[in-house]
Amino acid sequence: MFENNLWTMEPVGRPENTIQGDKYRFTLLTPCLIRMEYREDGKFEDRPTQVVWNRKFDPVDFRVEKKGEGFELFTSRMHVTYAGGPFTKNSLNLNAVGGQNAFGAVWYYGEKGDNLGGTARTLDGVDGECQLQEGIMSRSGCSQIDDSHSLVLDENGWTQVRTGDGVDIYVFAYGNDYKEALNDFYRLTGKTPMLPRYALGNWWSRYYAYTEDSYKALVTRFEKEKIPFSVGVLDMDWHLVEEVDPKYGSGWTGYTWNKKYYPDPERFMNWLHDHGMKISVNLHPAGGIRAFEEAYPAMAKELGDVDTEHEAPIDFDITSRKFLEAYFKCVLHPEENKGVDFWWIDWQQGNITKVPGLDPLWMLNHYHYLDNARDGKRPLTFSRYAGPGSHRYPVGFSGDSIVTWESLNFQPYFTSTASNIGYGWWSHDIGGHMFGYRDNELALRWVQLGVFSPINRLHSSKNEFMGKEPWQFPMEIGEVMKEFLRLRHQMLPYLYTMNHRAYKENTPLILPMYYTYPAEQVAYTVKNEYEYGTAFIVAPVTEKSVQGVGRARTHVWLPEGTYIDFFTGLVYSGDREMDMYRDLHSIPVLAKAGAIVPMTEEIFGQEADRNPETMTIRVYGGADGSFQLYEDDNESNAYLKDECVLTDMDLKWSTGRFVIQKAAGRLELIPQKRTWTVEFWGVKDTEVTVEVEGTVVEASKEYDEALGCLKVSVPEASVTSEIIITLGIPALRENDVKAQVFNLLNQAEIPYMEKVAIMEILDKKISNAAKLTQLTAMHPEEGIVGAVGEILTAIE
Structure with missing residues (x-):
């Protein structure tokens, strides 16, 4: 059980790449990546850790010059100076040279550079932005991962605490070669595995007390409305909650189906499977196995030391291999045999266990993923982020965000920036989870973001007014939601290929713009814009439509080249920034010429x-x-x-x-x-x-x-x-400016005669600049000049 047949582990670095003294060891992994260790007892760690699994990289050419108690180390890409003794900013530093980092970044031990951010454990309760942990990308050219305190894995794959104190860090000195740095990060920590195809479709999820009949009715309605879903997620009300006797504690943790809601769980899940949906079921496991659970007798028998006479609870002890194996065998596997395809591990109880430094969330993610891979199945878990290395256990659940425009505005940046720590498969609560307010346009824009996200999972809380079903919204909003949900499934051949690229080429589906354009200052400022696979640049709409214009404004940077709008077919020339205006039916999705x-x-x-x-x-x-x-x-x-x-x-x-x-x-x-x-x-x-x-x-x-x-x-x-x-004659189209502007004005809520005057200006035989000057002088409603200007100057 828990065998790892998914990743290669080669934890011992090459001796020929190693510089070692009595208390220090430096191991070169690439000309840009180095491991630095210091231990007073001189006992260095060669086992894999929770984060790092591979240290046997290719041989590296380097030169060492001895300097007193220390040395200077040179590769083609970095220069390390070590004065000897314990690591301090005075005794240890590194200069990055060459590559795209010709300016020569300097790193001092213990100091943080201009880090571009990584991701966060959760968006629970976040209304807008939250603080991000660090990634491995830095505009200053150097960054580090501190692996000093992570647990090690023994020959049987079980975790062990390191003995003694010491320093164990990895310094990335890649300058602005972000793609190279990310590739080597995956080599160091393990690849992102492929997702099963169904995971790339639409997910339906809601914290709601569904019954077998109500869930079937919902799916039947989706089918009638021709809205495709490939995953059905059951939140905690699948199991006994309110029915739990208070003497057993909270119903938050549970493993026994509520037969009032689901009289025959296997029948229900077979029905969902027959209708093309895989099933994920929520777990809050911290409460352990109590006596009322159906699995209690089997667990007690398997463990052998449970006081069943007094209904002693079986504590959830993630540090016990015996408990963990019994838990999977007696509690989870029987439910999988009934039809559960993968588990939603909704751990919210902190990071403290009996073993110092052991985060139960990491253990749950690791062993759930390995267990789900048994019998050759391609595994899938759905859980929260547990630090560097979590990319090995997709998919990520980002938590319960607040329903506001501010929350929506943060999620594109949050999602793309996670690539800086290799975490490419975030699943957000699309539409937001709780609190906030009703805004129909906000709900639609969130769905549009979801379709162009790694995972598209609609979700909401129990509040009766918060349903995300498209028919709960005004007709135009609902119809566009349906169109986008269909689009997600139409794109599955593309998305599945990008899924394989993420595994094979170590390139996540979504990347910040600065990965491909690291030398362009503007690439760092368009935080909500990202590359979506090989074909697209996406800039989701995250603000309300401009009053009177009927379109929302989004600031976009187009790198050099030619681009074609996915929805409108408009052709744009690049190498510039501009505002794009979109009605409810689309967001800026720009295909690169040749895509x-x-x-x-x-x-x-x-x-x-x-x-x-x-x-x-x-x-x-x-x-x-x-x-x-x-x-x-x-x-x-x-x-x-x-x-x-x-x-x-x-x-x-x-x-x-x-x-x-x-x-x-x-x-x-x-x-x-x-x-x-x-x-x-x-x-x-x-x-x-x-x-x-x-x-x-x-x-x-x-x-x-x-x-x-x-x-x-x-x-x-x-x-x-x-x-x-x-x-016959390949040629790019000429944008029909007049027709596009007419469509814009036809929907704009401005005086009719002003619309006529704008069209008259367009007919004049003058330059576009002159036309825009005259439009501005008319003082039309806010945004009209910008929206017309986008169309006029799409090709420059």
């Missing part, structure tokens, strides 16, 4: 678990591009052995040639034939030629003038066929 995005229309029922037969490929014009679609069995750990199917797609923009290559790999994992629809976005209408295996075939073609979208439908073909689509 290729695989999608599907198979989004209901069991489809979140399957590789689709029909694919819609979005191709964004303006530059060359490529994409490798990744597919596997979606549920096992075979991905660790690269047992998968890869389909390469390439766009050569200058010739208008788009190629879907033959699928390669374990072809039995995907449909043998597929129907492809290829949408070219941001392009002019043109003739199209389609070839399948070198033979020209008939294919239907449609062009949407308003979106600049050329849709080509390819007849069903074998997945081992090469498909080539050639555009």
Whole structure:
């Protein structure tokens, strides 16, 4: 039990990379990453810890010059000076050189640099911002992880307390090479494993006393409304709560189904499975196993030393391996046999145990994840963050945030910044959990953020007025919510490929803008803007719509290049900052020219678990591009052995040639034939030629003038066929400025004659700058000039 077949552990560093004295040891891991240890007893640690699992990196070229009791150490990327003796800021420092950090960052032991932040344990009760723990990225070029106090893992995978005192730190001297630093962080601490495919769909969650009938009615309504969900989360009212006799303590902890609500739990969960939903069930385990629990007799028998005559409670002792093994065997596994797919570990009882320094949350995450992987299953847990290394146990539950615009405004930054400590799979309470106020636009904007988040889990508290069902909102709001929830499932082929990229290439789905553009000052200021996989830049709407304009304003920075709006098809030129204005139907999602995005229309029922037969490929014009679609069995750990199917797609923009290559790999994992629809976005209408295996075939073609979208439908073909689509004259569309401004003004709540006057200015044969000057002089309602200006100057 608890065998680790998911990660490689090579905890002993290379002797040839080591500089060691009686009381110190320095181990080079890369030219930029060094481990520094100091112990008075000279007994250094070579076992894996809760954080660090691998220290056997590649050999590093270095030079050492002895200096008295210390030395100077040189690699191609750093210069370490150590004067000997205990580590102090006077005795130990490091200069980072080379790479993208030519300015030469300096680090002194014990001092913190300009850290870009990491993440936080929880957003419980947060209304707006909270303090973030540190990550490994720093604008000053150097940062550290202090691993001095984490527990070690023995040869059996169990935790042990370190003996004695000492210093054990890792210094990252990568300058602004953030992607390189993150890659080596994962090498040091272990990879982020792949999620099962269903986890990337929509999750329904609510703290609410559902019954079997009411939950079935809810799911049936979702199906009727064509709103896809792939995960159903049951909060604590699945088990006995109010019914618990006070003599047993609180009903907060519980493991026994409330039969008034769920007379036959297995029947209920089978029904959910039949309707395409996996099931996660909430645990607050701190209260232990009390005598009223159905699992109590089995636990008592397994442990053998329980006073059952007096109904002695079985304490939850995470430090006892005997208890932990009995807990999984007698309490959790029987419920999994009934249908629970994974557990929501809702630990809220602090970080104190019998073992000094042992955080029970870390132990729960670690052993739950290993246990969920038994029998070759791809594991999943849902729990809170427990410090560096927590990325090994996805998915993260960020806690009970307050329902306010301030909370929404913090979450994009919070999510992307977590990548600085490798934590890429946050799940927020989309819509907010509790308190706050009703604001229909806020609810919608939060759902839109959720769709472009790592995990999209709608959630709320028991308050009867706080339901997140789309039909609880005014028609326009509710319909847009439905559209976005469908969009999430349409994007599953893209998201699943990014899921594999996160594992294989050590690159989270969401990255702050400064990862790709570290030398651009503005990349550090657009805190709510992020890269969303290989294709998109996203800047969620986190403020109310501007009065009178009917659109919300979002400040966006576009790096150099050409971009095409995912929703409107508008083409933008980059290398500038600008305000973007969006109505309720969209947020700024900008596809990079040349981006290729695989999608599907198979989004209901069991489809979140399957590789689709029909694919819609979005191709964004303006530059060359490529994409490798990744597919596997979606549920096992075979991905660790690269047992998968890869389909390469390439766009050569200058010739208008788009190629879907033959699928390669374990072809039995995907449909043998597929129907492809290829949408070219941001392009002019043109003739199209389609070839399948070198033979020209008939294919239907449609062009949407308003979106600049050329849709080509390819007849069903074998997945081992090469498909080539050639555009006659490849060219980017010209934005229909007049039509776009008319649509804006048509919805704007300003005087009618002012709208006419604005359109007259647009018709004038003068420069855009002159038009904006005249618009400003008219003093229209706040935001109108900005919204019109965005459209006028989208291409500069």
